[in-house]
Amino acid sequence: GDSVTQMEGPVTLSEEAFLTINCTYTATGYPSLFWYVQYPGEGLQLLLKATKADDKGSNKGFEATYRKETTSFHLEKGSVQVSDSAVYFCALKMRLTNAGKSTFGDGTTLTVKP
Amino acid sequence: DGGITQSPKYLFRKEGQNVTLSCEQNLNHDAMYWYRQDPGQGLRLIYYSQIVNDFQKGDIAEGYSVSREKKESFPLTVTSAQKNPTAFYLCASSDPSGGANTGELFFGEGSRLTVL
Numbered sequence: 001g002d003s004v005t006q007m008e009g010p011v012t013l014s015e016e017a018f019l020t021i022n023c024t025y026t027a028t029g030y031p032s033l034f035w036y037v038q039y040p041g042e043g044l045q046l047l048l049k050a051t052k053a054d055d056k057g058s059n060k061g062f063e064a065t066y067r068k069e070t071t072s073f074h075l076e077k078g079s080v081q082v083s084d085s086a087v088y089f090c091a092l093k094m095r096l097t098n099a100g101k102s103t104f105g106d107g108t109t110l111t112v113k114p
Numbered sequence: 115d116g117g118i119t120q121s122p123k124y125l126f127r128k129e130g131q132n133v134t135l136s137c138e139q140n141l142n143h144d145a146m147y148w149y150r151q152d153p154g155q156g157l158r159l160i161y162y163s164q165i166v167n168d169f170q171k172g173d174i175a176e177g178y179s180v181s182r183e184k185k186e187s188f189p190l191t192v193t194s195a196q197k198n199p200t201a202f203y204l205c206a207s208s209d210p211s212g213g214a215n216t217g218e219l220f221f222g223e224g225s226r227l228t229v230l
Contacts, residue, residue: 105156
């Protein structure tokens with residue numbers, strides 16, 4: 001079945017450091033790929049997405065590129081802030097079906113220290 | 115504002131009791147989902163519904179039940195048969211129809227259930 005593997009956390013960085021959170025996937029078809037962010041005590045919210053190979057999703061300084069050849073969707077940010085401290089989830093959904101199910105990674109907790 | 119409303123935000127239950135978590139959306143989405151989140155783990159799908167009056171079991175449906183009588187509402191009942199119900203429950207919706215089907219999920223703020 002489909003699966004998503006995320007870099008294990010927690011990750012602790014100093015403010016203005018460069019961030020990479022690795023995400024690789026296994027899927028039998030052509031998924032859409034997503035990064036969601038969860039702040040403490042809240043639900044998840046979409047951070048960025050990409051729906052086909054070589055697409056780059058970007059939002060709030062975060063970027064991720066859909067790499068079909070390496071089945072990856074790594075999240076990057078050039079300069080993190082304390083307010084970026086949260087849990088980040090990589091996820092996929094198969095585009096050509098309406099089965100409705102998304103597959104999530106286990107999440108990576110990021111803490112940014114001033 | 116459009117969105118998903120979950121209630122209650124916190125709920126305490128005694129063993130042997132059934133509890134119902136509410137989820138209401140005004141996004142006019144067809145599909146709705148319930149996920150369970152445990153500390154340090156990803157989201158696990160409990161039930162999902164693609165259309166009114168229809169729903170499907172997810173990966174961990176045992177001990178849970180749902181209904182979908184209205185498009186806007188998808189309540190989840192945690193029954194006494196659920197052996198380890200203490201968790202954070204998240205409701206979500208998406209619109210799978212239309213040309214721009216990215217399958218993006220919209221989440222509520224969650225309900226935290228604690229069994230005493």
